[in-house]
Amino acid sequence: MPRSADPRPRGPYAEHAPVFEARGITRSFPGVIALAGVDLALRPGEVHALLGENGAGKSTLVRILGGVQSPDGGAMFLEGRPYAPTCTADAMRTGVQVVHQELNLLPNLTVAENLFFQRLPRRFGLVDRRSLHRRAGELLEEVGLDVAPGTPVERLGIAQMQLLEIARTLWQDCRVLVLDEPTATLTPRETERLFTLLRRLTARGTAVLFISHHLEEVFEISDRLTVFRGGRHVTTREPADTDTAEVIRLMVGRDMGAAYPPHVPREPGPELLRAEGLTAPGGRPVSFALRAGEVVGVAGLVGSGRTETVRALFGADRAVDGRLLLRGKEVRVRSPRDAVRHGLGLLTEDRKEQGLVLDMSLAANVTLTATGKVSRGGLLRRGEEDRLAREAVDSLSVRTPGIRTPVRTLSGGNQQKVVLARWLLAGADVLMVDEPTRGIDVGARYEIHQQLVDLAAAGRALLVVSSDLPELMGICDRILVFSRGGLAGEVARADFDSSRILALAYSGYTGTGAGSGSTPTSGQLPSPATESTLRPLQKGDTP
Incomplete structure (x- = not known):
């Protein structure tokens, strides 16, 4: 049901003229109409959510707004004046800052150098490192990123890079801030820190365009929301006048029904993979098995060893110790080429950098x-x-x-x-999937989930790593829970419970929980920079 009232107070700029307007914007690519005459207006001091399936035109409009692409038709206005940036620098000079879904960092430079690349502090003609690191430290603290300013960016994880991208916009003059999927890899704590920053920016009159597939975040932070479908503007509303089910229906053009494919109990087939004491770099020995017809989930905090383990299985990183058996025979997988030859496949968490x-x-x-x-x-x-x-x-x-x-x-x-x-074409019988639906809309998520379930029904074994706990509980037959580089426990489908899984995920940091195998650490939890992206169940999720 729609909420009767919006609990967030409307800002002092709510009735002001739009700071940004797009009127009748069109953009086509060969064989595709990305935008078909869309309109969008952003008021100063508001968070305006832009929603739609992948391919709805959201990212195309963002690239046009940020000067990466030019529209084929239509017009844009910034504070009432014509706005037509020819490049990213053009947009930034006029106060339009964009944090794209595809991160735009310089990996060989340090965190501090990335933050102030366009305006490095200098003294006597040289970069003033002391001033640079001091200013960088202040910004990092503001977004809750606990890394040293001198750390090379190539050493950061995706979630840390996302926070760094956001921090980079804070010191610059900003009339319009565009965030394209900013929370896709953030923990709940980091997300709340981001929302606090957004509220501070909007209180100063900055307009924020917020794009997210997490609808609970949209209803929490946005003052208005706009839905695109098929490159067209569908509606603009206040959150109080709609609800999640209606927004999804407007996005996909149909009722979605269940959030996940129906679970069909299957009798697992023969064992396809067994890891015995497998030790990924920096991790602890883990042992588990996968059988044909199973979808096995892997849950845990960032840094718990989830991704490191599947990379070691695939030969992308060399395992420190342990044995790997495929179809009952011990094999050596020293490289991805070996893995492919033995029927192993890996969908990496970063499909654009490592998968395509x-x-x-x-x-x-x-x-x-x-x-x-x-x-x-x-x-x-x-x-x-x-x-x-x-x-x-x-x-x-x-x-x-x-x-x-x-x-x-x-x-x-x-x-x-x-x-x-x-x-599938390579003939992988064991498929490891790391974050299968990161940055993917609700309609495409269901299709991907159905494909994974169908593959298991056809006799393949799937190992699915995900930070989205409802996703794992929706499609998996059992879940392996990692904590601090090792396997903390296993939960059968009949025993799925978010509290139980989260307790195991934190067990390596608290010294509690079956199978943690770690020494108590006085209740110490991960810092915000290394904490989980494991999202617990929200209202409306269906396990």
Whole structure:
């Protein structure tokens, strides 16, 4: 039911003229109409949520607003004056700051250098390191990022990089702040810290355009919300005048029904993978097994060893110790090439940096790990590549103008399907999936979940790492819970309970919980920079 009243007070700028307006903005790409005459107005001092499925046009509008792309038609206005940035620097000079979903950091530079890259403090012609680190420390403290200013960015995790991107906007003149999926990798504590910052900025008159697939966040922080669908403006409302179910219906154009595919109990088949004392770099020995027909979840805090373990299984990182058995036979996996040869597949948590070649076509990305099937005598058989790519597009319902479309232009959900199609074509019997729906909208999430469940029903074994606890409880047969580099326990589906799983996830930091195997640490919990992105159940989630 819609809420009877919005509990947040309206700001002092609520009745002011818009600080930014987009009127009739259009943008097309080959075979795709990304924006079809959309309007959007941002008032000073408001948080305005922009919602829609992947491919609805949100990110295209953000890139136009930030000067990355130009519209084909329509006009924009900033404080009543025509606004047509030709580049990112143009937008920044006029007070429009954009934090894109794809992080834009310089990995070889330090945290402090990234923060002030455009305005490094100098003394006697040289960079004033003391001043740089002092100012950087103040910004890092403001966003709750507990890292040294001199740390190279390439050593940070994705969640830490996201906070760094946000911190980078705080010292600059900002009339309009655009945040594209800013909380996708943040912990609840970090998200609340971000919301506190946003409230402080809006109190000064800054307009915030907030894009998120987490609707509970939208209803908590936004003053108004706009829904796009298929490149068109659907509605603009205040949160008090609608509810989550209606917003989802407006986004996808239909009733979604259940949040997750119905769970069908299956008798697991033969054991496909067994890890015995497997020790990832910096971790502790873990042992577990996967059987055909199972979807096994992996829960835990950031830094708990989840991603490190699947990377060690796949040979992306060399395991320190332990044995790996596939179909009952011990194998050595020293590289991803070995893993592919043995029927292992890995969908990485960062599909754009580690899972896709963005400027190559859909067809080329699908066949990347199965070149032997599309070549003869060292020469590419283009017809066979096209045939296999079309089969993948049809079987996974990939929405694309064509198989020769650069994969960069596809939405996040369709990009994830392309990576999934690649491993199916490679013949992976054991599929490890790290954060399968990060940055993916509600409609595409359901499709990805259904594909994973269908793969298990077809006899494959799946190991699914996710920070979204409802996701794991929705699709998994059992959940392995990691804590501080080791396996803290296992929870069967009949015993799924968010409190129990979270207790195991924190057990390595508190010295409690079955199987933690760690020394008590006086109740010490992770710092905000390394804490969990594990999201507990929210109202409306269906396990």
